[in-house]
Amino acid sequence: MPDIVVRRHSVHGMPTEEYASALRERLPDREVAVARTPASERDLVTDAAVLTGSAIDESLLERAESLRLFASTYAGYDHLPLDALADRGVALTTASGVHGPNIAEYVVGAWLSLARGFLRARRQQREGVWQAFQADDFAGSRVCVVGLGAIGEAIVDRLDGFDVETVAVRHSPEKGAATDEVYGYDEAHEAMADARYVALACPLTDETRGLVDRALLRTMHPDCVLVNVARGPVADTDALVEAFQRNHLGGAVLDVTDPEPLPGDHPLWDFENVLLTPHNAGHTPAYYERLADIVAENVRRAESTGSWDGLENQVGL
Incomplete structure (x- = not known):
């Protein structure tokens, strides 16, 4: 089963496989998978330590038994189930700075x-x-x-x-x-x-x-x-x-x-x-590259310290 799962929701219409490729380049020793359907999301998330995407709902969170980090692909986080993430001990990071x-x-x-x-x-x-x-x-x-x-x-x-x-x-x-x-x-x-x-x-x-x-x-x-x-x-x-x-x-x-x-x-x-303009000031062709830098650094940091705390762009829950 993969270590990192990328949800199928694209950012600014850019294929999520580009994001997964950027993560693989930075974390060659980690298995990165793209969940292309709702069914594959439910299956892949069960053993993943890291899930990344624009959102996560409580039903998917309940299936993510090994999840330690949800890495949001957005800078904002007011749309996320913060209490549920906190209750399950899942760290939350954002894409702040990418834009x-x-x-x-x-x-x-x-x-x-x-x-x-x-x-x-x-x-x-x-x-x-x-x-x-x-x-x-x-x-x-x-x-x-x-x-x-x-x-x-x-x-x-x-x-x-x-x-x-x-x-x-x-x-x-x-x-x-x-x-x-x-x-x-x-x-x-x-x-x-x-x-x-x-x-x-x-x-x-x-x-x-x-x-x-x-x-x-x-x-x-x-x-x-x-x-x-x-x-x-x-x-x-x-x-x-x-x-x-x-x-x-x-x-x-x-x-x-x-x-x-x-x-x-x-x-x-x-x-x-x-x-x-249609809420696209944040678009950049370097979006996934910048985002992958943040996520990969946080995975390395957690591996080094043994803790999913003190991460870059971490939201206090």
């Missing part, structure tokens, strides 16, 4: 695209209109990054050289940051009051749900460009629509929405200064 470089590129690219008027240029090109228009400078702006996990830190890193003022909003501002200023979530208004570019890269928690509401949108500069690569509910959708209807926001690039997927008749589709 950092590509999502950071998405955010900076989104800011630059709206600053330089690329959306308008593309619209005029489709219409065959040759008409000069004014654009903004990204340099000299105040840029705010909300959330300083792996993604938020990667965004801040990529702002070096752009000659911008950087501020961050994080759960524990006392930890500091590689930014000019750091604020707590209760100081979001102060952090964003003069920001022209804001990125939401925080987890969805009770503290961040609805963080960008009508009150905060009124505080934000009317030329501000908002990018959301966090979760849709971090921003109040109705408040966003109202802000655009009243010209209270300069633009937005939204990789996540609430609801998701966004209904085809939703008003957010119709604003010329809003760009919507």
Whole structure:
């Protein structure tokens, strides 16, 4: 029976066999199997020490008698049965950090695209209109990054050289940051009051749900460009629509929405200064390679220490 089982759910449409191959390259002494059907999942998981995939339900967990680690292929874990994993003594790790470089590129690219008027240029090109228009400078702006996990830190890193003022909003501002200023979530208004570019890269928690509401949108500069690569509910959708209807926001690039997927008749589709992408900012052809690095290192660490604790990206259960 295999040591590591890869569930059949692909990430961003990439074949799971690529993930299994990456694991085999890093762990040649371990047997890695891909569970291609529900039946094979139920069979293979019974003796596996490691199961990896986007999710696990309690019925499958009950069959996993030897399971020591569930390695999620997602960075988020609020959809997982945390209590059941804890009760069975199964460690949980995430894909945190895998998305950092590509999502950071998405955010900076989104800011630059709206600053330089690329959306308008593309619209005029489709219409065959040759008409000069004014654009903004990204340099000299105040840029705010909300959330300083792996993604938020990667965004801040990529702002070096752009000659911008950087501020961050994080759960524990006392930890500091590689930014000019750091604020707590209760100081979001102060952090964003003069920001022209804001990125939401925080987890969805009770503290961040609805963080960008009508009150905060009124505080934000009317030329501000908002990018959301966090979760849709971090921003109040109705408040966003109202802000655009009243010209209270300069633009937005939204990789996540609430609801998701966004209904085809939703008003957010119709604003010329809003760009919507289908929750794929996290896609990178290197996804499985980066993920396999994390999982393989954790397997080696557990083998060395004899404990499935103290792992990279481990979630405290």
